[in-house]
Amino acid sequence: MIDELIKQIKEKNAPIVVGLDPTLAFVPEALLNRAVEEKGETLEAAAEAIWQFNKAIVDAVYDLIPAVKPQIAMYEQFGVPGIAAFARTAEYCREKGLVVIGDVKRGDIGSTSAAYAVGHLGAVTVGKARLRGFAEDFITVNPYFGIDGVKPFVDVCREEGKGIFILVKTSNPSSGEFQDRLVDGRPLYEIVAEKVNEWGADCAGEYGYSAVGAVVGATWPEQGRVLRRLMPKTFILVPGYGAQGGKASDLADYFNSDGLGAIVNSSRGIIAAYRQEKYAAYGPEHFAEASRRAVEDMIADINSVR
Amino acid sequence: MIDELIKQIKEKNAPIVVGLDPTLAFVPEALLNRAVEEKGETLEAAAEAIWQFNKAIVDAVYDLIPAVKPQIAMYEQFGVPGIAAFARTAEYCREKGLVVIGDVKRGDIGSTSAAYAVGHLGAVTVGKARLRGFAEDFITVNPYFGIDGVKPFVDVCREEGKGIFILVKTSNPSSGEFQDRLVDGRPLYEIVAEKVNEWGADCAGEYGYSAVGAVVGATWPEQGRVLRRLMPKTFILVPGYGAQGGKASDLADYFNSDGLGAIVNSSRGIIAAYRQEKYAAYGPEHFAEASRRAVEDMIADINSVR
Numbered sequence: 181m182i183d184e185l186i187k188q189i190k191e192k193n194a195p196i197v198v199g200l201d202p203t204l205a206f207v208p209e210a211l212l213n214r215a216v217e218e219k220g221e222t223l224e225a226a227a228e229a230i231w232q233f234n235k236a237i238v239d240a241v242y243d244l245i246p247a248v249k250p251q252i253a254m255y256e257q258f259g260v261p262g263i264a265a266f267a268r269t270a271e272y273c274r275e276k277g278l279v280v281i282g283d284v285k286r287g288d289i290g291s292t293s294a295a296y297a298v299g300h301l302g303a304v305t306v307g308k309a310r311l312r313g314f315a316e317d318f319i320t321v322n323p324y325f326g327i328d329g330v331k332p333f334v335d336v337c338r339e340e341g342k343g344i345f346i347l348v349k350t351s352n353p354s355s356g357e358f359q360d361r362l363v364d365g366r367p368l369y370e371i372v373a374e375k376v377n378e379w380g381a382d383c384a385g386e387y388g389y390s391a392v393g394a395v396v397g398a399t400w401p402e403q404g405r406v407l408r409r410l411m412p413k414t415f416i417l418v419p420g421y422g423a424q425g426g427k428a429s430d431l432a433d434y435f436n437s438d439g440l441g442a443i444v445n446s447s448r449g450i451i452a453a454y455r456q457e458k459y460a461a462y463g464p465e466h467f468a469e470a471s472r473r474a475v476e477d478m479i480a481d482i483n484s485v486r
Numbered sequence: 487m488i489d490e491l492i493k494q495i496k497e498k499n500a501p502i503v504v505g506l507d508p509t510l511a512f513v514p515e516a517l518l519n520r521a522v523e524e525k526g527e528t529l530e531a532a533a534e535a536i537w538q539f540n541k542a543i544v545d546a547v548y549d550l551i552p553a554v555k556p557q558i559a560m561y562e563q564f565g566v567p568g569i570a571a572f573a574r575t576a577e578y579c580r581e582k583g584l585v586v587i588g589d590v591k592r593g594d595i596g597s598t599s600a601a602y603a604v605g606h607l608g609a610v611t612v613g614k615a616r617l618r619g620f621a622e623d624f625i626t627v628n629p630y631f632g633i634d635g636v637k638p639f640v641d642v643c644r645e646e647g648k649g650i651f652i653l654v655k656t657s658n659p660s661s662g663e664f665q666d667r668l669v670d671g672r673p674l675y676e677i678v679a680e681k682v683n684e685w686g687a688d689c690a691g692e693y694g695y696s697a698v699g700a701v702v703g704a705t706w707p708e709q710g711r712v713l714r715r716l717m718p719k720t721f722i723l724v725p726g727y728g729a730q731g732g733k734a735s736d737l738a739d740y741f742n743s744d745g746l747g748a749i750v751n752s753s754r755g756i757i758a759a760y761r762q763e764k765y766a767a768y769g770p771e772h773f774a775e776a777s778r779r780a781v782e783d784m785i786a787d788i789n790s791v792r
Contacts, residue, residue: 203601204612221615253598257605259619263569287628288591289658289725292559295509299563306510309527313565322593324630325656326663350631352595357632361669361677368674371667419595 183385188246199447201251202230206452208464227261240468247279287322294332301342343391351397351420398426405433422449432485489691494552505753507557508536512758514770533567546774553585593628600638607648649697657703657726704732711739728755738791
């Protein structure tokens with residue numbers, strides 16, 4: 181799947197991913213009201229509104245981008261109907277030919293990680309049937325448990341031709357609280373990065389990149405530069421561009437000299453583009469067109485530095 | 487909610503929690519077959535089977551125990567129907583008066599953790615309605631993001647009277663890979679433990695324990711002893727007893743001198759008791775009675791050391 185991701189990045193000349201992280205505050209009022217009229221003030225209405233919102237955006241941008249990254253928390257907050265909207269969004273995006281990166285940040289002891297792995301990337305067995313709970317191509321994984329908690333994901337990736345991105349240095353302001361602590365004189369995130377290399381060593385695809393990738397926030401360009409060199413064969417998923425403060429000029433060093441090796445995410449900056457002054461002329465009724473324009477602008481911005 | 491948990495531990499004289507982590511391999515064949523006959527070889531059948539399995543066990547043991555800990559991965563692997571079984575299990579256990587500890591190990595950047603927090607412990611707003619996605623009393627939280635990723639959970643705990651358990655030293659064999667790395671001469675888990683103290687400092691309940699608890703595996707008794715002293719006001723959720731190898735004799739030091747301060751989890755050891763030689767006489771048809779007997783034995787075992 182890492183090969184499919186890279187192929188699409190090359191074909192579309194767009195090393196970006198759109199974060200489908202809808203909140204009700206981003207959904208235009210008319211769309212939300214329609215769902216509430218139909219289903220009342222319910223979780224089902226919220227789920228319907230975010231699904232309709234996602235679908236309009238995906239329809240407007242899918243030809244420009246290689247991948248989407250739905251953040252499951254934004255769906256999970258609406259309970260079972262929310263999770264159903266997550267599953268439906270992931271399936272729809274796959275039908276549109278997009279690579280789906282489930283931003284789930286799961287990780288647990290081995291037997292539990294195995295359940296997450298088959299649920300999100302593989303299949304469960306019921307009687308003679310092999311069934312897929314969710315249908316992502318990649319998911320994000322939390323490394324805090326060490327190899328026991330990561331290996332089940334790597335195993336399923338290998339069996340199913342899927343991939344993962346392991347949290348190395350996250351984009352949030354307090355990421356340094358534990359991740360930057362010095363271990364033998366080096367920050368913990370470098371220790372994690374070396375493990376990512378090791379865990380993904382025999383999962384390389386045709387472009388030389390491993391199916392085991394890493395997450396490194398756009399908000400830490402100095403660390404990004406070091407981590408790029410430390411993990412030369414690791415594809416880096418880069419959150420934190422745009423709304424969180426990361427700029428394209430900070431991201432040049434996240435790419436390798438082949439122009440590959442990183443995929444930059446924007447969520448709010450794309451899906452809520454119509455609420456920005458820059459795209460306000462579209463108005464809430466043309467929110468999806470505003471998102472398309474924001475995608476075009478982001479692609480140009482990122483391509484200017486790689 | 488920490489007060490409710492402690493009250494029930496005292497009333498039932500049982501510092502234990504039953505891990506509702508059903509796999510299809512644990513579900514007696516007759517029960518699974520009934521679900522498959524009704525719903526085919528589907529995710530819905532799997533979800534129905536684990537719900538029926540859970541319900542029978544809860545009915546058989548709820549009067550003996552203060553709390554249950556459903557591990558969401560075991561439900562999530564069955565997709566949307568699985569998540570519905572998780573929600574239904576949590577609701578049913580609350581109706582039975584049990585404290586529900588959702589073992590979800592969520593954690594992300596601030597805005598994302600906030601979505602998880604309202605989804606699992608709080609409420610979302612749709613129009614004028616406040617709606618609950620899931621209805622747990624506690625959840626487990628991964629600390630890798632630092633305070634930004636934890637504070638939204640603590641805030642919701644305070645508003646809603648709920649609680650969390652933060653991963654400090656996990657029970658799995660490779661937990662030391664990152665958690666034991668020395669930072670300024672001390673293992674990382676101690677640094678996390680100090681943060682747990684700090685983050686939970688103003689959330690103390692009437693027994694003096696904070697609503698912000700910690701997870702420390704039963705498999706690490708030496709570390710458990712140190713962490714008990716380092717976090718005197720922190721309630722410790724202890725996985726790893728039984729099937730993972732933790733013994734009661736290892737757990738004496740997880741309790742404070744008040745006989746409180748820890749709650750020990752067993753999952754497989756209780757819910758799949760009928761598959762153990764010791765309880766084999768019950769047979770698969772009386773699996774829930776075997777679980778009840780295993781709960782009684784576990785309570786006696788743990789109480790012998792505190």
